[in-house]
Amino acid sequence: MMRRAQPWLGTLVDITADGDPQAVSLAFDDIALVHRLMSFHDAASDISRLNRAAARELLDVHPHTWQVLQLAGQIGELSHGLFNIACAPKLVDWRCLPQPDNANIPSYQPALAVYRCEQGHQVRKLAAGWVDVGGIAKGYAVDLAVEALQRAGVVAGCVNAGGDLRCFGERTWPVAVRDPLEPRRSGAQLELRNEALATSAAYFSARSHEGRPISALVDGRSGEPLVMATSASVRAPRCANADALTKVVLASGDAHHAALAGLQASAFII
Incomplete structure (x- = not known):
């Protein structure tokens, strides 16, 4: 069993x-591809191009970007807007994300549809x-990495992107979930086999901004920050689903x- 780590997607994979x-x-090549395609920071990424696009503009995007945007919309509908x-x-207003050059921050309207996925891997602004897509792309990258390993004949393995992970094969993998009140300690321990696990909590991103508590997690219905002292963990067959659903469970x-x-x-809440 070999183990390798690289910094991608704002975390250590x-x-x-x-x-x-x-x-x-x-x-790792597939993870790097997701990083390049879906970075909010990179002006050349598909996500940045979509954000710069004018209303009614039609863009060609990479199939992976299209899949992530499509899945994000699906989970947004399933969660009645909790995931958005x-x-x-x-996040830009709270300085959790950098403000794009020479761009005014648009107003956030929770029920507003900003894009629509169309045929041929096109997206309509x-x-x-x-x-x-920081709340779903890490999980999607984990899934791609697992599939790359399996295509290459790897019989068992685990891909972990900052706590969003997926394991496969006939091996059982022990996993510890942080205690949200004391993140250096374990709050729960479980075993995984052929499944994914993701956890979301505010303990690393919570801080004060302009006199109010904020975090890098947002309730999609109201636009309010999620700052509760709890964590939400989701088990699912695919890590992209688990990643996004943690925000649904935490907000609800x-x-x-x-x-x-x-x-x-x-899911379970600690």
Whole structure:
């Protein structure tokens, strides 16, 4: 079993695999591709191009970007707006994300549809607004890396992107989930086999901004920051789903939210 780590997606991505070292390199290549395509910071990324686009403009995007935007919209609908990637203006206003050069921050309207995925991996910009896929792209990158390892013949492994992880094979993987009140300690321990786990909490991003508490997590219904002293963890077959659904569970406080069943997921709150 080999283990390699590289910095991508704003975190450290750790891959443990039972197989050829070249397979791990291929997996990191896919993670790097997601980083380039979906970075809010990179002016050349698909996400930045979408954010700069005018209303009614049609853009060609990479199939991976299209898939992430499509899935984000699906989970937004399943969660009745709790998950909303168009919350980027809030994150920029709170300085959790950098403000694009020479750009005025658009107003955030929770129910406003900013984009629509169309055929041929095209995306239509519907209204002024910015999106950020930081709440789902890490999980999607983990899924791509797992698939790359499996195509290369790796029989067992685990890909962990800052706590968003997925394991495969006949091995059982022990996982510790942080205590949200004391993140240096374990708050829960569990075992995973052929599934994904993701956790969201405000303990690392919470701070004060202009006299009020904020974090890098947003309630998509209201645009208010999520600053509760709890964490939400979701188990699912795919990490992209688990990643996004943690925000739904954290915002709703409901570990049995209806959106979970629609994506074969389960959750727990600490």
